[in-house]
Amino acid sequence: MSRVRRIYAEKRPGYDVAARQLCQELREALGTEAISHVRIFQRYDVEGLSDAAFESARGIIFSEPNADTLYDETLPQLDAQLLAVEYLPGQYDQRADSAAQCLQLLSPEQAKPKVACAKVYAIEGNGVTGEMMEAVAHHVINPVEARRASMEKPETLEMQADVPADVAVIEGFTQMSDKALGEMVARMGMAMSAEDLCFCRDYFRDTEKRDPSVTELRAIDTYWSDHCRHTTFLTAIDEITFDDGRFAAPVKAAYELYVETRKDVYGARKKDISLMDMATLGAKALRRMGKLDDLDASDEINACSIVVTANVDGRDEPWLIMFKNETHNHPTEIEGFGGAATCIGGAIRDPLSGRSYVYQAMRITGSGDPRVPYSRTRAGKLPQRRITTTAAQGYSSYGNQIGLAAGKVQEYYHPGFVAKRMELGAVIAATPRDHVRRAQPEPGDIVMLLGGRTGRDGCGGATGSSKAHNAQSLTTCGAEVQKGNAPTERCIQRLFRHAEFAQMIKRCNDFGAGGVCVAVGELAPGLVIELDAVPKKYDGLDGTELAISESQERMACVIAPDLLERFKQMAYEENLEATQVAVVTEEARLVMHWRGKTIVDLSRAFLDTNGVTQHAEAEIAAPDEAAPYLTKKPDFAKDRTVREAWLAMLSDLNICSQKGLVERFDGTIGAGTILAPYGGVYRDSPNEAMAALIPTPGETTTATLMSHGYDPELNTWSPFHGAVYAVTESLAKICAAGGDVSRARLTFQEYFERLNRNKLSWGKPAAALLGGLSAQLGFGTASIGGKDSMSGTFEDIHVPPTLVSFAVGMVDARNVVSTDLKGADGHRLALLTLPVDDALVPEYDKALMLYESLHQAILRGDVLRAHTVGRGGIAAAVTMMAMGSRIGVKLTDVAEEELFLPAYGGIVVELKPGAPVPAGLREIGVTTESATLSACGMTLSLSEAHGAWSEPLESVFPTDAKAKHTTAPFIPYETRSAARPKLQIAKPRVFIPSFPGTNCELDSEKAFRRAGAETDVFVFRNLTAKGIEESVEALVRGINAAQIVMLPGGFSAGDEPDGSGKFIATALRNPRIMEAIMNLLNQRDGLMLGICNGFQALIKLGLVPFGDIVETDDTCPTLTFNTIGRHQSMLVRTRVASNLSPWLQYTKPGDVHTVAVSHGEGRFVAGAVTLDRLVKNGQIATQYVDLSGKPTMDVRHNPNGSYYAVEGITSPDGRVLGKMGHSERSGDNLYKNVDGNKYQKLFEGGVDYFKL
DSSP: OOOOEEEEEEEOTTTOHHHHHHHHHHHHHHTOSOOOEEEEEEEEEEESOOHHHHHHHHHHTSOOTTTEEEEESSOOOOSSEEEEEEEOTTSOOHHHHHHHHHHHHHOTTSOOOEEEEEEEEEEEOTTOOHHHHHHHHHHHOOTTTEEEOOSSOOSOOOOOOOOOOOOOBOTTGGGOOHHHHHHHHHHTTOSSOHHHHHHHHHHIIIIIOSOOBHHHHHHHHHHTSHHHHOTTTTSEEEEEEEOOSTTTHHHHHHHHHHHHHHHHHHTTOOOOOOHHHHHHHHHHHHHHTTOOTTBOOOSOOSSEEEEEEEEETTEEEEEEEEEEEEEOHHHHHHOHHHHHHHHHHHHHHHHHHTTOEEEEEEEEEEESOTTSOGGGOOTTOOOHHHHHHHHHHHHHHHHHHHTOEEEEEEEEEOGGGGTSOEEEEEEEEEEEGGGOOOOOOOTTOEEEEEEOOBOSTTTTHHHHTTSOBOTTHHHHOGGGSOOOOHHHHHHHHHHHTSHHHHHHOSEEEEOOTTHHHHHTTTSOSSEEEEGGGSOBSSSOOOHHHHHHOOOSSEEEEEEOGGGHHHHHHHHHHTTOEEEEEEEEOSSOEEEEEETTEEEEEEEHHHHTTOSSOOEEEEEEOOOOTTSOTTTSOOGGGTTSOHHHHHHHHHTSTTTSOOHHHHTTSOOSTTSOBSSOSEETTTTOEEOSSEEEEOOOSSOOOEEEEEEEEOOHHHHHHOHHHHHHHHHHHHHHHHHHTTOOGGGOEEEEEEEOOOOTTOHHHHHHHHHHHHHHHHHHHHHTOOEEEEEEEOOOEETTEEOOOEEEEEEEEEEEGGGOOBSSOOOOSOOEEEEEOOOBOTTSOBOHHHHHHHHHHHHHHHHHTOEEEEEEOOTTHHHHHHHHHHHTTTOEEEESSOOGGGSSOOOTTOEEEEEOTTOOOOTTOEEEEEEESSSEEEETTEEEEHHHHHHHHHSTTTTTSOOOOOOSOOOOOOOOBOOOOOOOOSSOOSSOEEEEEEOTTBOOHHHHHHHHHHTTOEEEEEEOOOSSHHHHHHHHHHHHHHHHHOSEEEEOOBOGGGGTTTSTTHHHHHHHTSHHHHHHHHHHHHTSOOEEEEETHHHHHHHHHTHHHHSSOOOOOTTSOEEEOOTTSSOEEEEEEEEEOBOOSGGGTTOOTTOEEEEEEEESSOEEEOOHHHHHHHHHHTOEEEEEEOTTSOBOOOTTTSTTOOGGGEEEEEOTTSOEEEESSBTTSOOTTOSTTSOSOOOOOHHHHHHHTTTO
């Protein structure tokens, strides 16, 4: 008899947002109306759970009684065809893991229950054929991560892992011929070249005098992969030839400058000419000139790092600012969600390993046209729409869960990205300088593995990302995609903010490409690694897999042996595992043991050769002189009137609105965002640079700017000019946002086709890097880091030549300038035009003077708003500025021929009335009260312009959703609660539990401290039964010692299983914790507050609206999935409907506030009787309102489709408040591009309740 219980959960009609979306997707993808309806059943198989716990779990973990229907063991009778889908064995399933975590809370004395999940799709329709079902399977199953699941229930969920065999020795390897080794490279799917493998043969034959193990060859292949060791970039370029021509001349000049600069930097030292040398020479030269005085140089290279002075609570302190860019092109191409999730995860871990806190991210991506029908998808490829949408889900899911503000999101569209997607993340981080200790590892030091466990995910990721793709990649590269676990990485981030912990670490590596063999292997010349000590996700992994697995969320830290116990204890307190896995040795060898045998024993000197130096030649082709991209009329403007061209420009895929993409990324978490992603009254002016306060414990005005520059069309025409203008554009955006170009620092991302031996192919990155060098030396600022990806090829198609420039600068938050026009009463507009020579290369000295002139005008307060000129020209720039607040523009001095030109480096500014035009700029027009665009005899309404701009990607990334309920009355309630505490307390204590997935605890703590409270943040530990029991006791103590309990926002257990807040609600239903909560509320006059995820937990418990912890049923209100079917992140207006609650004592009904929201399940749903009761009792605290202040169901203002536009509700006496809006994300200088009262005094209301 099976020991496994099976249960199915299905969303009820009205709640089945995902099923309805999938039905529409399938109709579009298959081009059929035969599918009439889709039902989705979430299947749970559970083993190792008591009967009582299983019954308890039915309505709080497996389902929500008010939103789901449950079916035990079997499905209901269906007139449909079924398809069951599950993850491949070994792939991380967050839903199953989170369900098991929640279930363990119900029976902590038992072993963690085993859970297996699957989705069962029921496809209904009379005309649905077997062929259609195969197409459905192709649509919903990515073979890289998932497979069809059996409908039969298993006897057990125990994984029957075979005991792996000993690692084999490759007998006869040292005697193999060159030909045989070449065949081995292909047979084993190696990334190294045949020459490299011959070099290995000679090493083992002549030095080690033995044959290697399989693990040794896999480890070497990983170590020397292009991803880890940049072998393409380090290839010696023996000869470079140049075509002649007008636009080729500056490339030759740049090469001559490069050769001369090498002489200055290297003197008589011989060094190969290589792409790497071209990429890094600028920084070396500028440092010699004394222009990189802020560089934080060290042997430990985790990320770009500069030293700055930060003002914290009025004191100047030395801080480090770190930044890094990272691509995950290969993984995202074959598995969009996981690849993109681990792109941002990997980008975070680089500066995190430098002991800094990552607080803002930028996502720059490249895709083919996602509107292309599925039927036109190339064989061996996933549809572009599927890749781009699942990648957006993956990146946003990870970033949102870990609590990282996405300051800028932009996707580029180009047919070359069909070859391989570009998934590029850049992050910025900060830490007090004295938190970072850098020391050389010494013999006897130990290496600690901190964080996640090891599985098969990511095996071969480094080598896989170094390969070109072919039609078989989808089915053969599955194990190369890592799986992310954001809550674990959040714990590491929080732990590294403790000065004591950070200062224990001598050196640290993240587990990115290469796994143990690289992450640990790079830490010291001599190491002995015990692979048996590496914590595993499951049994059955062999020594090779343990050595090269790239399972994520792991750090390798070198510490002194006497710090072992303290290191482990601090990790335990943050719910993290810490395990000693290696020892630093005197002898410079990398040694690995597994099952008592040595399976790796390699000389460090051999490993550090990076293999055979490759050789290549490059030919740099001249750009097409007949069609110079920068001065020719764009295609959208050809044979069209100015008005027609303007509308066509706004419909261009690389200019049109991406709001439906951008607003799934949390842009405000951390309470440091200065520029919201979209600004203006209507939130329609996109920002160009991201700006944020550095994450200090106190108040600060010290902020960072980060921008980027890139145009795939320009790069395709001329890689040299593309790189020059990538740098120029990134610096111009820094200037326009209020930064100082002369103090900016750069980092590059290169992405090119597989070069092989093709001279013209080699010429593309060579030209680009020479362009980058020209711009660095010309502007006097350096690229101090970068990342290359050199495998952008699929069969016969290639990615466009790509060099993305990221620029970073420091700024006083008070001087940050946004893009949305401010005044409609005749404010003058002026234009900075970039001076260029005959070859269309910037005249750098003149450009710097113009940027400095504008910078000084910004510091004087003369400039109100600014926007750079780029693709779409001046016309696009002024339209983006006008769109935010629907302020009209009249251009008076712009010729038709320059209106649409991509004049990169130019800047349009709005001047303060009475301010002079900055030196070197020219006045080009004025703002107007009429919401129109006027130029060259043409007038276009902003309404029509907005329509053209919004439409192109609406079907891919929708911004509109139809809400079923359209009534949203405003019924003010003005009777304050009579509830008052018996005791007055000068400094109330706030208890803030942080559960797995919580990400707003630090913002909440800061908000309460600012309001005058004492705070106590406790991290819930659930890795072991002992940890759970200790956490329950700590929660009881914390609640009993506090006057206020705050449940902060986040994604408890990843908003799983299939619903938000379940982990928190399950934990708080523990009888001892329930008693403490009810004692707080009923006996001690305490308060509770739940925001976002915390609100979701409160409503699942019944604390709102009932004021008591109850068993919920299908009549209870709930919070469910947004009507638009995705995460929504934006700034909205909310109106106070009732000041019954002490939390709202400093407001009055009718007050409107601007507040950040970020959630996927915020739609408040309740029956008519419940709604009427809430209104009557004054329990509807706040409502979403439109621009006129009226409650609304319009998704632009009510982001989730809540009934009655409810944003927050209270308990009957008002002392428990739950709300979706993140009132804790407030402070000086935040969201400067969005108007409104952003300070709700919510926290002051709660704290002062105990003082009055």
